[in-house]
Structure formats: C-alpha cells, structure tokens
Amino acid sequence: MIRLEGVGKAFDGQPVLRDISFTVPAGGTLGLIGAGGAGKSLVLKILCGLVRPDAGRVWLDDTELGPLSERELMDVRGRIGMIFQNYALFDYLTVAENIGFPLARMQRPADAIAARVQTRLDQVHLPDIGPRYPRELSGGMKKRVCLARATVHDPPIMLCDDPTAGLDPVTTNRIFRLLKDLQAQNDATAIIVSHETGYLRPICDAIALLDRGRLVFAGPTAEAVEHPEVRAFMEGEPP
Amino acid sequence: MTAVARLGGAVLDLCRVVGALTLFCGSVLRALIPPRADRVETWRALHRVGVRSLPIVIVTAFFAGGIAAIQVSTYVTKFRAYEAVGWGFGFVTFRELGPLLVGLMFSGRVGAHNTAELGTMKVTEQIDALRILAIDPIHFLVLPRIIAMLVMMTLLNVIGDVFALAGGMITAYAMVGVDPYVFWNSFTEYVMLIDFVNGLIKAAAFGLAIGVVSCSFGLDVRGGAPGVGRAVNGGVVVSAVGIFVLDYLITAVMQ
Amino acid sequence: MAEPTTLAGFVAEIRAQVVDTADVARQSAWYLARGRWDWPAIWAQAHEIGVRSVFFVIVCLGFLGAIINLQAGFQATRIIGDASLIGAQSMPLVVRLLGPTLTGMMVATRVGTGIAAEIGSMVVTEQVDALRMNRAPPAEYLVKPRLVACMIMVPALTTIGITAAFFAGMAVAAFAFGTNPGTYADFDVVVGLDLVEGMVKAAAYGVAIPIIASTAGLRARGGSEGVGEATTQAVVASSLAVIVLDFAISGVVFVLR
Known part of the structure; x- marks a missing residue:
C-alpha cells in the first residue's frame, strides 16, 4: 500500500506540490499523468524518501516515512524498485x-x-x-x-518515472509488457509516471492527474476517462 | 599496459594539448589583424570577470599577506631585525606569493567558470548556432574573454597588493608586535617600484595564459555533462602549469 | 545554483555551502568510524588521486623551487655578493610553507575539480539517487574512498613535491649562481618543527580538499551547466580552504616556536 496525505513541497519559496493525497491499495497500479513540470517525478522521489516533504505524511505499507532517519530510510528503500527517468x-x-x-x-x-x-x-x-x-x-x-x-x-513496491521516454512504439509496448510481468511476479504495488496514456489505461487500476503541483483527479480508471479534465488531457486538448 | 606504452601515451597527450593550444593561439592571433573583438561582449566580459573575482581576490590576497608576514617574521625574530620585516614582506608578497596565489585562485574562479560556460554552449549546440548566424565564435566569444581576463587580472593584482599589505601589517602587529608605523617605513624605504612592476607583469601574463587556456579547453568539449567536467579539470591543470612556467621565465628575465 | 546577484544572496549561498560541507564532513566521519572499508575502491582512488598527480606536482613544484632560488640568489648576490647560502635560506621556506601549500593548491586544482566533476555528473544523471535507493549512501560509497585516498596521498605528494623543489632549486643554484650542491644541501637548517609544520599542513589539506570537493559535486543541479558550476565551486572553495588552513597552522606554529 502507498498512501500520501496532504503532501506539500516548496523550493526556494516556490510551491511545487500542494496538498497531494491519494492511496494505492496493495497490488494496485496507479498511472500518474500530467504536463511537464507538474511535479510527477517529485512525488516519486518523496515516496522513496529521496526528498523530504515540507508538509503532509507518507506511508509505504505500515511504515510512515516522516520520522525516519536517513539510515532507517535505507531499509525502507530496499523494499522499493525505482526506474529512473534518465536511466541512472x-x-x-x-x-x-x-x-x-x-x-x-x-x-x-x-x-x-x-x-x-x-x-x-x-x-x-x-x-x-x-x-x-x-x-x-x-x-x-x-x-x-x-x-x-x-x-x-x-521489491513489493515499484516506482517508474517515465519508463518509455523517447522510445519508439514497438519498444514502448515491449517495456510496458515487461513491467506488467515483473510486477505480477512479485505481486507488487506500482506507480507509473508516463505520457503514454493509451498504454496506461489498460494496465492501471487507477489514474491520477497532476496540474502545476495540484491533484486534479485521483480515482479508478473507469471514472477517470469520464472526468472532463482527465479526458481533455488524454486527448491533448489545450486547457 | 606496459610502462613504455603508458609513457608514450602520456607524451602523445602532452603533444596533443600543446598542439591544440598552439593552433588555438594561431586563430586568436589571426583574429587580431585587424582587431575585431565584439565591443559590447567585451564590456560585458570585463564586468562579469571583475565582479566575479573581486571578493575571492581580496580574501586570498589578505591571507597571502598574513602568511607572508608570519613566515618573514620567523626569520626576522631569529636575527632580531625588526626594521627589515616590511622589506622582506613586500618583496615576497609583491613579487611572488601575491601574483602566484591570486593567479591560481583567478584560474579556479574565472578560468574554470569560463571553460564550463563555453563547454556548455558547445554541448548544447549554441556555438554551432552562432556559426550558422555567420558569427565567428573567436571574435564574439573568445577575444572579449581573453581581453577581459588580461585586463582584470592586472587590475585585480593592484587591489590584491593593497589588501595583502593590510593583511601583512595586521598579522605582523598581532602576532609579532611589529608597530605598523615601523612596518610601513621599512616597506616604503626598501620595496622598489620594480618589485611592484614585476608582480604586475606576472599578473598580466597569468591573465593572458588563463584566458587562452580556458577558452581553448571550453571550445574543445565533447560528450555532454561529463565532458564539461573533464574539460574544466584539464583547463585548470594546464593553466596551473602555465602559471608556474611563466613565473619562472619572467623571474629569470626580469633581473 | 544560479549566480547570486545581491550581497544577501551571496552571503546566503556561502552559508548554505558551509552548512552542506559540515553535513558531509559529519557523515563521512561517521562512516569512517563505522562504515565498510571498500579497499578496491580506495585503491582505485589512491591511483587516480595520487599516482596520476605525481607528474603534475613534480612539474609545478620543480618550477617553484627554481623560482624561489632565482629570487633568493638575485637578492643574495645584490646585497651580500655571495649566493652560497641560498639553500639554507630557501629550504625551510619550501618545507614548511611553499611545498605543502602549493602542493595543496595543485591537488585542489587537479583532484578537487576531478572529484566534483565525477560526483556532479553522477548527481545530474540520477546515479546518486540510484545509490541512495540501494543502501549505498554517497558519504560512504563515494566520499569515504576519496577521503581515505587523499589522507594518504596528499602528504605523499607533498613529500615528492618538496623533493622536486629541492633538486630543481639545487640545479638553479649550481647553474645560475655557481653554488656548490654540497653547500646547497645543508640539511641542518631544516629543524624538526619545520617538517612537522609541513606535514600537519599536508594532512589538513588531505582531509579538507576531498570533503569540500565532494560537497560541491553533491550540490550540483541541472545538466552540464550544473556540473561546470560544481567544478568551479570545488576548486575555489578548496583552494581557499588551503590558504586559510595555511594561515591558521602557520600562526599556531609561530606562537609555539
């Protein structure tokens, strides 16, 4: 299980994330979408304790990250598999x-x-x-x-930061299939950040849309496709 | 790899650096006839170089003065020659320690920054963009920076001398108890204009060398962010060697 | 890390640098006391930091020795008409001040920029985040091997540098002023305290340079611009640390003398 409650973060006085709350149940898959600079990568880094939020609380399964020291966080991170945007x-x-x-x-x-x-x-x-x-x-x-x-x-938890950025459609398809297989193998809880909304829809139980640091929508995929702003984003309509 | 092969590799690397620098100097010299440095860019470069390096030069010179005063005091107390402290100090600082330490710091602050800046422009294809606009990067980017470093290093050395003198007088007073008045008299009596000019010539030569080397390494960058890091590393290393070699040559000639 | 434009911004930036450096120093000390000893990594760093700097240090310090003896020789012939004592004049200065400090500046230049460039590149390509995800805290995995290698190698390089300056000075004294090499090499003038002063300085630089340079690397933000900024910051901050430490240690030794 992954849970965020009222998470906020500012850099140099500029708020980058404001009041983010959502829950991914154990074994579930959440697709996190939003325009560039909306704060998607930052959400993932907060989830694995690489960045500490200014406000709010974060749970991974039964562990709350907030009070943990850097050394205690290392044990928690052992339960996470992270795919970085720039390969790393x-x-x-x-x-x-x-x-x-x-x-x-x-x-x-x-x-x-x-x-x-x-x-x-x-x-x-x-x-x-x-x-x-x-x-x-x-x-x-x-x-x-x-x-x-x-x-x-x-790892029982998987965080994927844009796993198919800059790849051709065939490779994209292959990566998503592999991702799904490996997740199923460990029965892992996953969050996938991606712009490939067409690929996300069939593999995600839930969708969350971020817009300039605010959570616009978070809910089951079936409801998401009915939500006007999520649909507008997926179909590429300018706001 | 055998030792011989390694030695050969090192020699080839050395030849490559010297060759690249020579070719680069050639293209800079060609750009000087007729002199066509971009005037606006030159003013901006002068401003940036001066502003960026003034605080670090002041701090470095102040401490260099203090260090020189302590070392000279060690000799002076041994021979009880308190009236010589200003002379020994002025000689060591103005001729050697001042320009050397200020030059190395200037190389770190301005030279390294310049290499990084030009290198970033290179890897993000901004240099190519200039070429497409028929702007010669040597006239537009390189000459203004070299001029700025030459001029600013010379001027900053004068400011540095003042602060080194202050640092030396304060340290000599606080640690050895040399009266600042005695210090000043000994300083003005024995330190010659030639000591000051010697330091100034060194500073100008260092500024020129740092400018040429840092620009050459910046424009030679290849391979993204790691390439920029490597170029900065190479640039400051070659600048440091250049500073020592020039220092030796000027010392040997100026007698 | 944008270049600060106001005095307040400048002060805040320096404050942040000092705070971060203290934090890295504290963590490194913790891992030095308790962490793993990754000998292959330490060995690789000792090679990169020590062995590959030897040539550079010999060239720079050799020229330095020549310069000092030229200056001393010219003064000696001008004032007392005899340059036979220039070894005795210059050697203590080289051993306790110029040898360690200029070697320190050279290490700050070559090794400091190298460390900052390497770690900075790893930061901007998220490799440092990947380390932190996998029980490899940067202070233990990246800083510690560099710190241990520098603590051993900077005193070693200083010794080599002083030797180079000594022989280059001897050559200049012999060829330019006709000083007998036997007279030049008057080891009686170097007292034990000079050697202690020089080595204490070298050891202090060996601790300060890797910590300052690693901090600069870990503070890198953004792409190639960030790496460039980090290397600049590393060479300036660690060179300045060398000068300030020199001032402090020289002062303490002068009072003890």
Whole structure:
C-alpha cells in the first residue's frame, strides 16, 4: 500500500506540490499523468524518501516515512524498485554489476547474485549483454536494464518515472509488457509516471492527474476517462 | 599496459594539448589583424570577470599577506631585525606569493567558470548556432574573454597588493608586535617600484595564459555533462602549469 | 545554483555551502568510524588521486623551487655578493610553507575539480539517487574512498613535491649562481618543527580538499551547466580552504616556536 496525505513541497519559496493525497491499495497500479513540470517525478522521489516533504505524511505499507532517519530510510528503500527517468545506470560498472548492485549492497553471496542477474537478463530478453557497459547500449536496452536492476531484489513496491521516454512504439509496448510481468511476479504495488496514456489505461487500476503541483483527479480508471479534465488531457486538448 | 606504452601515451597527450593550444593561439592571433573583438561582449566580459573575482581576490590576497608576514617574521625574530620585516614582506608578497596565489585562485574562479560556460554552449549546440548566424565564435566569444581576463587580472593584482599589505601589517602587529608605523617605513624605504612592476607583469601574463587556456579547453568539449567536467579539470591543470612556467621565465628575465 | 546577484544572496549561498560541507564532513566521519572499508575502491582512488598527480606536482613544484632560488640568489648576490647560502635560506621556506601549500593548491586544482566533476555528473544523471535507493549512501560509497585516498596521498605528494623543489632549486643554484650542491644541501637548517609544520599542513589539506570537493559535486543541479558550476565551486572553495588552513597552522606554529 502507498498512501500520501496532504503532501506539500516548496523550493526556494516556490510551491511545487500542494496538498497531494491519494492511496494505492496493495497490488494496485496507479498511472500518474500530467504536463511537464507538474511535479510527477517529485512525488516519486518523496515516496522513496529521496526528498523530504515540507508538509503532509507518507506511508509505504505500515511504515510512515516522516520520522525516519536517513539510515532507517535505507531499509525502507530496499523494499522499493525505482526506474529512473534518465536511466541512472552506473557508467563505471558493467551491465551485470549494475543489475546485481542492490543485492551486492545487501551482501548476498556472489554466486546467488550472478544466478539472479542472469534470470533477470533472460526475462528482459537481453541474455548476452552482462559484460558490456551501459554506454554501449541503445536507449531501449538501457531501459530494460533499468527494469532488471529495479526488480532484481523482488521489491513489493515499484516506482517508474517515465519508463518509455523517447522510445519508439514497438519498444514502448515491449517495456510496458515487461513491467506488467515483473510486477505480477512479485505481486507488487506500482506507480507509473508516463505520457503514454493509451498504454496506461489498460494496465492501471487507477489514474491520477497532476496540474502545476495540484491533484486534479485521483480515482479508478473507469471514472477517470469520464472526468472532463482527465479526458481533455488524454486527448491533448489545450486547457 | 606496459610502462613504455603508458609513457608514450602520456607524451602523445602532452603533444596533443600543446598542439591544440598552439593552433588555438594561431586563430586568436589571426583574429587580431585587424582587431575585431565584439565591443559590447567585451564590456560585458570585463564586468562579469571583475565582479566575479573581486571578493575571492581580496580574501586570498589578505591571507597571502598574513602568511607572508608570519613566515618573514620567523626569520626576522631569529636575527632580531625588526626594521627589515616590511622589506622582506613586500618583496615576497609583491613579487611572488601575491601574483602566484591570486593567479591560481583567478584560474579556479574565472578560468574554470569560463571553460564550463563555453563547454556548455558547445554541448548544447549554441556555438554551432552562432556559426550558422555567420558569427565567428573567436571574435564574439573568445577575444572579449581573453581581453577581459588580461585586463582584470592586472587590475585585480593592484587591489590584491593593497589588501595583502593590510593583511601583512595586521598579522605582523598581532602576532609579532611589529608597530605598523615601523612596518610601513621599512616597506616604503626598501620595496622598489620594480618589485611592484614585476608582480604586475606576472599578473598580466597569468591573465593572458588563463584566458587562452580556458577558452581553448571550453571550445574543445565533447560528450555532454561529463565532458564539461573533464574539460574544466584539464583547463585548470594546464593553466596551473602555465602559471608556474611563466613565473619562472619572467623571474629569470626580469633581473 | 544560479549566480547570486545581491550581497544577501551571496552571503546566503556561502552559508548554505558551509552548512552542506559540515553535513558531509559529519557523515563521512561517521562512516569512517563505522562504515565498510571498500579497499578496491580506495585503491582505485589512491591511483587516480595520487599516482596520476605525481607528474603534475613534480612539474609545478620543480618550477617553484627554481623560482624561489632565482629570487633568493638575485637578492643574495645584490646585497651580500655571495649566493652560497641560498639553500639554507630557501629550504625551510619550501618545507614548511611553499611545498605543502602549493602542493595543496595543485591537488585542489587537479583532484578537487576531478572529484566534483565525477560526483556532479553522477548527481545530474540520477546515479546518486540510484545509490541512495540501494543502501549505498554517497558519504560512504563515494566520499569515504576519496577521503581515505587523499589522507594518504596528499602528504605523499607533498613529500615528492618538496623533493622536486629541492633538486630543481639545487640545479638553479649550481647553474645560475655557481653554488656548490654540497653547500646547497645543508640539511641542518631544516629543524624538526619545520617538517612537522609541513606535514600537519599536508594532512589538513588531505582531509579538507576531498570533503569540500565532494560537497560541491553533491550540490550540483541541472545538466552540464550544473556540473561546470560544481567544478568551479570545488576548486575555489578548496583552494581557499588551503590558504586559510595555511594561515591558521602557520600562526599556531609561530606562537609555539
């Protein structure tokens, strides 16, 4: 379960998020949409404690993040798989070392890590690229490696920041399918930030629309498509 | 890699840097005949360079004066020659420590910033955009910056000398108990105009070198944000070597 | 990090820098006491910071030694007509002031910008966020290896730099003023306190530079502009720290003397 209550955040006195509240039940999938700069990425960073909100409370399952110290937050983050907008692959590590990184920091034995890494590489249909470096890969391949790294420790919560930015339709389709498979495998709760509203609708139980730091709508997908502002956004009508 | 191959690689790198700098100097010199630096840009560059580096130069010079006073005092107390403290201080600071430390700080503040700025323009294709508008980046971007750094480094050295003198007098008074009046007399009596001019010539040479090196490295950037970081790193390293080499040459010639 | 335009903005920016640096220093100290010791990473940093700076330090400090002895020699011949004592005059100065401080400035220049550029690039490409997601706090995973490497390597580089300045000075003294190398190398003039002063300074710079430069890198915001700003901030702040620490330590030693 993911829950936000009255979350607000300002940078240099400029409010970026105002009074955001929504809940994603365990195993559910929320599609978070909105124009660029609406604060979607910031919501995800607040959810994993990378950014602390100025106001409001955040829960991941039964844990409230607010009172935790940075070191306690590290344990909570172990339950999250995060896919970053800019890949965020470590460019000085090989693909296999990148994917195994979360497990290596949990001090799992090397052979167990290697086996798990190979399983994930097979699942994202890139079985042979383990020894290569991220800079040698195409955008779509990097995104799939991100997906493998984010899910390598079977996280019960998945946060995906625009997982298909800048990719062609075929690759986009493939990424969303992989995402859904990996989520189902762990029965994970997920939030997906994306502009691909056509792909989001069938895989999300709920949709939330952000507009300039305010939550316009949050509710089941069936209701969302009836909501005038959500529909206008999805159909690309200027406000 | 064997040691020989590594040595060879290092030598090739050195040749590459020297070669690129020489070619760059060539194109800057060609742009000087006839002189066609963009006037508006030059004023703006002068303003930016001056404003940006004044606080850091004042702080650096003040502490450099203090450091020199402490070191000179160590000798002076040993030989009980209190009337020489102003002379020793002025000689060390004006000729050597002042221009050297101010030059290195200027390289860090202005040179590094300049490399980063030009490098960012390069990776975001702004330099290409200028070329498409038939604006020569050497006239428009490079010459104004080099002129600004040459002029400002020289002027800032004068201001720096004043603050170094203040830092030295205060430190000598507070730590060694040298009366500021004695300090001032010894200073005015023994420190020659040539000591001051020597420092000034060094400052001008450092300013010119920092300008040429920082612009050359900035325009050579390749490969996004990491490339900008690497270029800044390379620029300040080469500027520092240049400062030491020029310092040596000027010291050797100016006697 | 926009360039501040008002005096109040300037003061606020410096205050924020100091607060962040103190925070990184506190966290690094915590992980230095308790965290993991990633020896391969420390080894790699020691190579990058130490071994790859040796040539640069030798060139710069070699020229410095030559410059100091030229100045001293010209003065000595002008005033007392004899340049045989220039080794005795210049060596204590090199050992306790110029050697450590100029080596420190060179490390701040080469290593400080390198650290800030590397960490800053990782920040703007979200790699640092990815580290924080995976039990790899930046203070332990990024800062600690650099800090340990600098604490070992800056005193080592200082020793090498002083040696380079010594021999370059000896060459200048011999060729320009005809000073006998045996007379030049008068080690009696360097007292134990000079060596202690020089090494204390080197150790202090070895702690200050990596922490200041890492902080600058971690404060990077935005794309390539942010990385450029971070490297500039690193070299200025760590060079200034070298000068201020030099002033402070010189002052303490002068009072002790």
